[in-house]
Amino acid sequence: MKIIIVDDEITAHHTFLGDVIGKTDAEYRFFKDDEQEILDYIQKNKVSAAFLDISMPHISGFDLAKKIVRANEETRIVFVTGQSVKPSDLDADVRARTVGFLYKPYDADELHAILSVLEKGAPKLQVHMFGSFEVFMGDSPVRFSSNKSKELFALLVAYNGRSLSMTDAISQLWPDLDVDKSKILYRDAVWRLRKTLQQIDFNCVDFARACLFLNKEGIQCDYWDFLQGIPTEHSGEFCKSYDWGIEYLPSFNKE
Amino acid sequence: MKAEANKKRVRIFSAIADALLLLTGCIVAAAAHAAGLDFGQFYLQSVEVLAIIALCFFALFVVIEVVSAITISDSTWHTVFVAVALLGFHLTGRDFLAVMFGHGGGLSFEIGDILHFFFFEVAAFAIFLFWNYTFSVGIPRRVLIISGLWSLVCIALYSSLYFFGLPMIGSALFFVGVVAAAAYTYRRMPLAKQMDKTFIATEALFYSVVGSALTFEVCLVQGSSSAGVSAFHAIPVILVFLSIYAAFAMRTDRAALKASEYKLQYERIKARALKEQIKPHFIFNVLAAIQSLYRNNVDEGDRAVTLLARHLRTNIEATDVDFIPFEKELDNVQVLVDLENMRLGNAFHIIYDIDCTDFAVPILSLQPYIENAIKYSRVNEKEDGFILISTRREEEGILLVVADNGVGFDPAAVKPASCGIRNSSERLSMLMGVTPEIVSSPGKGTTVRIFIKNSTPSISSQIIE
Numbered sequence: 232m233k234i235i236i237v238d239d240e241i242t243a244h245h246t247f248l249g250d251v252i253g254k255t256d257a258e259y260r261f262f263k264d265d266e267q268e269i270l271d272y273i274q275k276n277k278v279s280a281a282f283l284d285i286s287m288p289h290i291s292g293f294d295l296a297k298k299i300v301r302a303n304e305e306t307r308i309v310f311v312t313g314q315s316v317k318p319s320d321l322d323a324d325v326r327a328r329t330v331g332f333l334y335k336p337y338d339a340d341e342l343h344a345i346l347s348v349l350e351k352g353a354p355k356l357q358v359h360m361f362g363s364f365e366v367f368m369g370d371s372p373v374r375f376s377s378n379k380s381k382e383l384f385a386l387l388v389a390y391n392g393r394s395l396s397m398t399d400a401i402s403q404l405w406p407d408l409d410v411d412k413s414k415i416l417y418r419d420a421v422w423r424l425r426k427t428l429q430q431i432d433f434n435c436v437d438f439a440r441a442c443l444f445l446n447k448e449g450i451q452c453d454y455w456d457f458l459q460g461i462p463t464e465h466s467g468e469f470c471k472s473y474d475w476g477i478e479y480l481p482s483f484n485k486e
Numbered sequence: 487m488k489a490e491a492n493k494k495r496v497r498i499f500s501a502i503a504d505a506l507l508l509l510t511g512c513i514v515a516a517a518a519h520a521a522g523l524d525f526g527q528f529y530l531q532s533v534e535v536l537a538i539i540a541l542c543f544f545a546l547f548v549v550i551e552v553v554s555a556i557t558i559s560d561s562t563w564h565t566v567f568v569a570v571a572l573l574g575f576h577l578t579g580r581d582f583l584a585v586m587f588g589h590g591g592g593l594s595f596e597i598g599d600i601l602h603f604f605f606f607e608v609a610a611f612a613i614f615l616f617w618n619y620t621f622s623v624g625i626p627r628r629v630l631i632i633s634g635l636w637s638l639v640c641i642a643l644y645s646s647l648y649f650f651g652l653p654m655i656g657s658a659l660f661f662v663g664v665v666a667a668a669a670y671t672y673r674r675m676p677l678a679k680q681m682d683k684t685f686i687a688t689e690a691l692f693y694s695v696v697g698s699a700l701t702f703e704v705c706l707v708q709g710s711s712s713a714g715v716s717a718f719h720a721i722p723v724i725l726v727f728l729s730i731y732a733a734f735a736m737r738t739d740r741a742a743l744k745a746s747e748y749k750l751q752y753e754r755i756k757a758r759a760l761k762e763q764i765k766p767h768f769i770f771n772v773l774a775a776i777q778s779l780y781r782n783n784v785d786e787g788d789r790a791v792t793l794l795a796r797h798l799r800t801n802i803e804a805t806d807v808d809f810i811p812f813e814k815e816l817d818n819v820q821v822l823v824d825l826e827n828m829r830l831g832n833a834f835h836i837i838y839d840i841d842c843t844d845f846a847v848p849i850l851s852l853q854p855y856i857e858n859a860i861k862y863s864r865v866n867e868k869e870d871g872f873i874l875i876s877t878r879r880e881e882e883g884i885l886l887v888v889a890d891n892g893v894g895f896d897p898a899a900v901k902p903a904s905c906g907i908r909n910s911s912e913r914l915s916m917l918m919g920v921t922p923e924i925v926s927s928p929g930k931g932t933t934v935r936i937f938i939k940n941s942t943p944s945i946s947s948q949i950i951e
Binding site for chain 2: 313334336337338339340416422423426
């Protein structure tokens, strides 16, 4: 995979970008904002993606993107910028080929995510239910902002596509708390789960009022595989740190 | 209370003036009749001159109205309509017809009378609509349709009965309608609106037009000559129309001045908010924390840099934006909390009890309350300490609450709210007409309640992206 990076202040970011991209299989090359040189290179090489700074003295990233998209339909665009950009600021051709926006200074996680999208296409969410509950996006673990929001997601996965009502969730997650308090904590967990999924850009949960529903598409889960009869290794432990996990144990220890 | 009494007094005076305008024509005609005078014979020359001068005035009104409607705003088309109706009303009056066709009477007078009544109806109806529109009286469509139909019936009766000598049945019915329309309007308008200069002026116009028509009808019934009456009556109509201009001009001037002052004041407040938001000591402390983080763990350092960048980006963006979707403001708050937690030993625990996010708030208006809680509540030192952010949809609007179960304070003993909070509440009240309510007592924590009514622009219109 070939990547080009266009920025008028190249030296400034060399190390960081090089360091991160260097860890992948991608080949990368830096360019200053010299339009002709870039377009020549794009026509002669199969470039998968162009990382473009937006404000550059000789040509703006938006204009350059238009020309790159015209020169090579295969090339994806990633905008690198200091200020906020909305997708609606882009023209339609460019928008269709834009994979993402990176803000300076770079967020290493976001950069990884974009590189992995470029390399492998849309990533799958990997969910491990056996042993302790863990979620991975591509290769990197998903960081939940609270333990309870993580547990709520685990419960949703355990529900295996069935809708999870607020009362069910509360009785499993906060069995000992009084109703008002647990409702508040439930809504907090829901909010945080929503934010976490938003951050990894994988909105697989339908957040209806007092009811959650998991869209299974694009999720790979060992427990689901097991239910479908696909041989799956398990240690006999299910979501080990969660109390309700025990209820699921008999169902697969029968064999 | 005194101002209220004064208002009532002014209102009574204007009502008396309206009654006089309504009756001038009748009084003059009746007095003349009683004294055996005939206007037509007495003032023939001067009445003709007067009628032509009035015509020029009315034509001028129409031109001015049209020009101002085109150049200023479409709302003025209402007054164009009124002016055209008045012009027609004057042109079909017997005085003017006498100027045009001599004093012989005949068919031109009869058709003129019917048209006169028609234009009178149109003028009265147009003023009624003008009130509804300009002062947002909110007359239901049903009532407008009924009153329109009523007018049509009156015209039909008037013109069909005219040649049988009974047109007054149509005009009497219309006067009843006019009285009902005026009464209906008063009932629906609060006194403050009725005190508006433009309203009082148009009201006077309404009554002088009605008065003119009334006089004409009285003369018709009496069989006496109405010559001179409508030309004389043109004078109060013209005066009133001029006063409407004066009132309008004053009102728009004042509104423009107020709007520009308001904008200036708002910009000042916002500029101050931004300046206060970028707190040098906070940024340098965060930078120092980042420095240490990098010594321990490069990934942690990277994450902290990203957070700081996000925080700064929000603050810089705030220069271009007034409103921000509530969810984004919450994201900004989370960044701030993450930065604080990174810097401090004990983490602050935020609970999000979010019922709805489909509204917008002034940018950086929520942050100061969280900052205050972080600074003073000491909830991070408590085992079960928290800062709660909640939104709840209620029947009349959205209730936004920021609460903590920290140490609280005695509102009476503490210096006035921090700059950030004062600034935020100033902007909340300027942009949304909302006043935050802060309740606190020592040992019981602090609660800030912000109630956003459904009618607030940030809820009802789509500022939300």
